[in-house]
Amino acid sequence: MNWNDCIERTNTHSVKWSFPEEDVIPMCIADMDFQVSPAIVEALNQKAHHGIYGYTTFSSRYFESIVSWWEKRFDMEIYKDWICFSPGIIPGINVLLSVLTEPGDGVIIQDPVYYPFYSTIENHGCSVLKNTLLYQDGFYSIDFDDLEEKARKPETKVLILCSPHNPVGRVWTIEEIERIGDIAKRHHLWIISDEMHGDLVYEGYEHKPLFKVGESFLENSILCAAPSKTFNIAGLQTSILLIPNKELREKYNEKLTGYGLMRPNVFGIEGTIAAYEEGEPWLNELLMVLEDNKQYVLNYLEQHLPELKAIVPQATHLIWIDCSELDMLGEDLCMFFLEKARVKFDEGFKFGECGQSFVRMNIACPKERIDMALRRMNHAVLEHRRIVK
Template sequence: MQLEQYIDRRKTHSVKWFIEDQDILPLCIADMDFQVSEEIVHAISQKATHGIYGYSTFCARYYDAVEYWWKTQYDWELKKDWISFSPGIIPGMNLLLKALTKPGDAVIVQDPVYYPFFSTIETQGCKILTNSLLYENGTYRMNFEDFEQKASQPNTKMFILCSPHNPVGRVWTSEELRQIGDICERHGVLVISDEMHGDLTYNGHKHIPFAKVQPKHLSISVTCAAPSKTFNIAGMQSSIFIIPNKEIKEKYEELLIGYGLMRPNAFAVEGTIAAYYKGLPWLQEVKGYLESNLRYVCSYLEEHIPSIKVVQPEATHLIWLDCRNLGIPPEELHTFFLEKARVRLDEGTKFGSGGYGFERINIATPREVLTEALLRMKAAIKERESM
C-alpha cells in the first residue's frame, strides 16, 4: 500500500473533493484520501462482476464478522440478537430519538462535539442540554457535577456520548465511562454511545466500549459503530447498532422497517466481512502513517505557526486546532483559511460554543497534500500579520 501516493478524487463524486474552485484543498469531512485494503477491493470486485445488484440482506458470515471484530479488538462478546443495522449513525440516531422520546424531552451532549448531534436532537423536537467539556492545560475532561445536574432533570431522556470524542480526540477512560454510566442509571437516562472512531486510536491509547465497562449498563446503552471511518468505506452506508435492551431494539427496528431502511446496499455486506476479517494489517499501516502525519503537523505548527496550538489527540484522524491566539474573530476564522489560505477546514463554531476560535483538520491524506495546506496557512497568516 502506498499511502504517500496522491490520488485525484475531484471527479469521483467525492463530497470532500466536490469543489467548484479547483485550487482549494479540502482537509475537512472525515474520510481518508487513501485507497482501501486490497482485500476489500477484491471482495467488492467479486460482487461487482457477479452482475446482479438486487436487494441485499444479512447472512451468518456478516454477524460472525462483526462479533469477531469486537471480540478480538475489544474483548467484548456480542450476541447476535443485539446487532442491528442503520445506513448511517445519524439516520439511526434520528430513529432512536423518534422511537424513544417525545417533543420537549431533553438530550445531553458534550460540546464542542460532532455537529450533526445538534440537528438530530432539534429535528425530533427535543431540547439540547449542553454539558460542556472543560478545556484545561491543553486537554479536555468531563464536568461530572454539571452532568449530574442535567441528567437529574425530569425531562432528560438521553445522553449522546461521543467516544472517542470528535473533535477533541479524547479516549475516555474506564473510570470516566463508569462514572457517566452510574449517573445515567440513577436518573433513567439512555446512553447513545457513538463509537465510530474507536478503531482509530493512537499509540498508548485503547478505546473501551461504554457498554462493556459494567454489565449493569448494557440495558441503558446503544452502541453505534461501523467499519466506515476505520476502513474508509463510508460510501457503503453500513452502520452497526448494538442494542442489548430487547424492548429498545424492537422499537428501533419497527421504525427502521417502517421507513424502508432495513436493507444494506449491494456491496455493504461483503465489504464489511472483508474489512473485519482481513483489514487489520491495512489498518495498522494507516495508523502508523497517521501517527507520522500528526508528528509532522505538530512540529510544523510549533516552528512556523506557533500561534496555532494542536489539542493533542488520543484518537481519530481529525485534529482540533486552537487558533485563538491568531487574533482573528471566531466568526471570521473559517472564512480566513478558506479565502486567504485556500484551505477548507471544518468550522469550529459548528461544534458548539466551545468551538469558537478552533478549527478541525483532517490529516488522513498524503504528506504532500498536508504540506501544501500548511504552507498556504503559513503564508496567509504571515501576510495578515504584515498588514
C-alpha cells in the same frame, strides 16, 4: 500499499473534493484520501462481476465477522441478537430518538461535538442540553457537576456520548466512562454511545467500549459503530447498532422498517465482511501513517505557527486546532484560511459555540498534501502578522 500516492478525487462525486473553487486543499470532511484495503476492493470487484445487484439481506457470515472483530480488537463478547443495521450512525440515532423521546424531552451532548447531533435532536422536537467540556491548558475533560445537574432534570431522557470524542480527540478513561454510566443509571437516562472512531486510537491509549466497562449499562445503553471511518467505506452506507435491550431492539427494528431503511446496500455487506475478516493488516499500517502525520502537524505548528495550538488527539484522524491568537472567530476565521491559504477546514463553530476560535483538520491524506496545506497556512499567517503589526 502506497500511502503517499495523491490519488485524484475531483470529478468522482466526492463530497470532500467537490468544492467549487479551484486550487483549494480540502482538509475537511472526515473521510480519507487513502485507497481502501485491497481485500475490500477484491470483494467489491467480485460482487460487481457477479452482475446482479438485487435486494440484499444479512448472512450468518456478516454477523460472524462483526462478532469476531469485537472479540479480536476489544476482547469483548457481543451477541448476534444485539446487532442491528443502520445506513449510518446519524440515521440510526434519529430512529433511536424517535423511540426513546417525546417532543420537549432533553438530550445531553458534550460540546464541542459532532455537529449533526444538534439537528438530530432538534428534528424530534427535543431540547439540546449542553454539558460543555472543560478546556484548560490544551486539554479537554468532562464537567461532571454540570452533567449531574443536567441529568437530574425531569425532562432529560437521553445522553449522547461521543467515544472517542469528535472533534477533541479524547479517549475517555475507564473511570470517566464508569462515572458517566453511573450518573445515567441513577437518573434513568438512556446512553447512546457513538463509538465510530473506536478503532482509530493512537499508541499509548486504549479505547474502552461502554459495554465492556460496565455490563450493568447494557439494559439502558446503545452502542453505535461502523467499519466506515475505520476502513474508509462511508459511501457504502453500512453501520452497526448494538442494542442488548430486547424491547428497545424490537421497537428500533420496527421503526427502521417503517422508515424503509431496513435493506443494506449490496456492496455494503460485502465491504463490511471483507473489512472485518481481512482488513486488520491495512488498519495497522494506517495507524502508523496517522501517527506519523499527527506528529508532523504538531511539530510544524510548534516550530512555524505558534499562534495555532493543536489539541493533541488521542484518537481519530482529525486535529482540533485552537486559533484564538489570530483574533478571528467563526466564519471570519474559516474564510481567512480559505481565501488567504486556499485551505478548507471544518468550521469549529459548527461543533458548538465554544468552537468559535477553532478549526478541525483532517490528517488522513498523503504527507505531501499535509505539507502543502501547512506551508500555505504559514504564508497566510505570516502575512497576517505583518498586517496586524
